[in-house]
Amino acid sequence: MKTPLTVAYGGGTNSSAMLIEMEKRKVVPDLILFADTGGELPETYEFIANFSKWLVSKGMPEITQVRYARETLEENCLRSNILPSLAYGFKSCSLKYKVQPQNKFLNNWQPAKDCWQSGGRVLKLIGYDAGEARRAKDYDDKKYIYEYPLVRWGWNREKCVQVVTEAGFKPAKSSCFFCPAMRKTEVLQLSKTHPDLARRAVLIERNARLKKIKGLGRNWRWEDLIRSDESQTRLFDDLPDPVPCGCYDG
Numbered sequence: 511m512k513t514p515l516t517v518a519y520g521g522g523t524n525s526s527a528m529l530i531e532m533e534k535r536k537v538v539p540d541l542i543l544f545a546d547t548g549g550e551l552p553e554t555y556e557f558i559a560n561f562s563k564w565l566v567s568k569g570m571p572e573i574t575q576v577r578y579a580r581e582t583l584e585e586n587c588l589r590s591n592i593l594p595s596l597a598y599g600f601k602s603c604s605l606k607y608k609v610q611p612q613n614k615f616l617n618n619w620q621p622a623k624d625c626w627q628s629g630g631r632v633l634k635l636i637g638y639d640a641g642e643a644r645r646a647k648d649y650d651d652k653k654y655i656y657e658y659p660l661v662r663w664g665w666n667r668e669k670c671v672q673v674v675t676e677a678g679f680k681p682a683k684s685s686c687f688f689c690p691a692m693r694k695t696e697v698l699q700l701s702k703t704h705p706d707l708a709r710r711a712v713l714i715e716r717n718a719r720l721k722k723i724k725g726l727g728r729n730w731r732w733e734d735l736i737r738s739d740e741s742q743t744r745l746f747d748d749l750p751d752p753v754p755c756g757c758y759d760g
């Protein structure tokens with residue numbers, strides 16, 4: 511019995527680089543799965559659609575999208591007055607919205623069922639890069655064998671960016687637009703490029719009943735950061751454009 515080869519595709523630079531290299535090496539997976547939390551940036555959805563077409567044009571399978579059926583992560587946070595669990599130091603948002611929908615799909619996928627029935631395990635490739643080798647764990651799992659090709663190839667983030675760029679795509683990180691792992695610079699960037707999404711993230715934050723943490727930044731609130739940035743920007747609104755430097759002598 512052939513071991514089914516599946517890819518847990520994350521929609522970002524690393525797992526895209528992994529697939530580009532697999533195509534180059536003519537390693538064709540049986541299934542590429544992407545779990546959609548419902549909170550990716552519009553450009554990420556666009557990228558995934560284009561990347562999927564590119565894969566098909568190269569004889570690879572299209573990207574199969576799966577979702578937690580009941581509601582998006584944003585809806586879940588709003589309904590339950592909570593933040594994504596990462597804000598409290600747990601990973602259940604990723605387990606519930608990323609890992610479980612993929613596993614559920616695989617539980618009903620015939621090649622996986624046949625494989626398990628004959629006592630085998632399904633091979634799952636994950637795109638952690640060499641700089642994240644500590645995440646590449648050798649799980650003792652009855653159903654899956656986990657493999658981390660980028661770690662094996664010694665590909666770091668820079669190498670992945672280069673490979674994705676050379677294939678004609680714009681490298682970008684994939685994550686929920688309200689992810690508590692976002693750095694302050696990324697939050698400010700979001701408020702400028704996608705003010706509507708930043709507003710929705712702030713709504714999640716305002717709506718959450720918090721005791722031990724302050725907001726999406728855990729010990730700081732996204733709303734405060736965005737507000738203080740806006741008021742600082744306003745300070746400069748009255749200045750002539752271009753702003754003369756201190757040693758300007760007209």
Ligand code: SF4
Binds near residue numbers: 547603607686690
């Ligand atoms: S991207 Fe962030 S918020 Fe979204 S599921 Fe993953 S850890 Fe949770």
